Amino acid sequence: MSGLVVVGVDGSAAALAAVDAAAHEARMRNTELHIVHAFIWPALHVPRGTSPLGPPAGGVRERVEEMLAEALTRAQAAAPGVQASHGVIAGEAVTALEAESRAAQLLVVGHHSSDGFVHVLLGSTAAHLAAHAACPMMVVRGRPKPAGPVLVAVDGSPQGQAAVAFAFTEAALRGTDLVALHAWTTWTDHEKPALGRPLEIVDLIGDERQLQATEDHLLAEALSGHRERYPNLTVHPRLVHGRTRPALIEATGSAQLIVVGGRGRGGFTGLLLGSVSQAVLQHAQCPVTVVRAGVA
Structure with missing residues (x-):
């Protein structure tokens, strides 16, 4: 470095x-x-x-x-x-x-x-x-837990990979575990094809089990290359069915640091800092590191 x-x-x-x-x-x-x-x-x-x-x-x-x-x-x-x-x-x-x-x-x-x-x-x-x-x-900010893990928000976006990489390095430097949290809801699937007909509730919800499996795969993929570079680091993937902001803020209560990206999947492309990052900056119970794509 x-x-x-x-x-x-x-x-x-x-x-x-x-x-x-x-x-x-x-x-x-x-x-x-x-x-x-x-x-x-x-x-x-x-x-x-x-x-x-x-x-x-x-x-x-x-x-x-x-x-x-x-x-x-x-x-x-x-x-x-x-x-x-x-x-x-x-x-x-x-x-x-x-x-x-x-x-x-x-x-x-x-x-x-x-x-x-x-x-x-x-x-x-x-x-x-x-x-x-x-x-x-x-x-x-907050009251970090000295023996707690480093927490990283994972959204599976290319922009979020810089934050994931930083979190792996930070956990290794600190000699602690890494918790990789990915939150999802039935609204998480942003890649629905055009149906050519009015949307029905089943289109919005879909097969929840299939969607959960997709999100689990997304989390595993986001971590895979980094895990190979840090084979001795204990990583805890955490898939949460719920809204991202409250899930992350609650998880900061047991962490020594949270790492978030500047802006990831969803949101408005013109914003440099996403709503999730802003919410964590305002409400996290431990220190927050924001890592934007291209600056790490």
């Missing part, structure tokens, strides 16, 4: 949790950790020292430097021996972190903002980075 692990910090507790996770990732991947803070004031030529109207040692830049020093100390404590650096980027957080992702193998952010000092928040920022970052992006 090439590239750094990059983590964005904003002085919040969530950002420090992201630093912990990013430090572990960097050590597992045998690469450097780079801690960054997007800071708009340098572009406005704010004086480096304290304001004559403010308290001693109360300058904005001093606060930023203290924040980065704390994050660096936190990283070295979380993953002793990890090589870490830090820096301030002039600019708005989303734009700066998207630019940093171009030289990274993983971008890590926390799941909410601080006090408005600099906004790195779940919602528009995380969704934007998940849809536009040039590498996989992890949002550190």
Whole structure:
């Protein structure tokens, strides 16, 4: 693997949790950790020292430097021996972190903002980075189960294969099992031929047992090549009859990480981030990594 692990910090507790996770990732991947803070004031030529109207040692830049020093100390404590650096980027957080992702193998952010000092928040920022970052992006949220598996959402689409590949690698790096979850309903079959007559309920439902067998085969096919590359990894295929979003969110309660694709089978082709990925980002009970096709 090439590239750094990059983590964005904003002085919040969530950002420090992201630093912990990013430090572990960097050590597992045998690469450097780079801690960054997007800071708009340098572009406005704010004086480096304290304001004559403010308290001693109360300058904005001093606060930023203290924040980065704390994050660096936190990283070295979380993953002793990890090589870490830090820096301030002039600019708005989303734009700066998207630019940093171009030289990274993983971008890590926390799941909410601080006090408005600099906004790195779940919602528009995380969704934007998940849809536009040039590498996989992890949002550190929830309460992961340290002994739990890595969970991956499998939809059988070509776009989803990058997420599956990432999840296999991640589970192997972490030394844990991989749960590959594929949810289906009687509406999952998107390849009905034109019937030349009005649809009947039997056309929509079809033979449920046959459809289940088809979905089971789809799940096995999505995992087959990766299993050969990781013969020592324990993989648990899980076929769930139900809606994808609630099935995945429930399963995150026992996982240490969930991996999802950016957009897979179904949905609107113009969207860079699908509804399932957005729902998981908002509601997962453990950290989430979004892996879009072409960036892993």
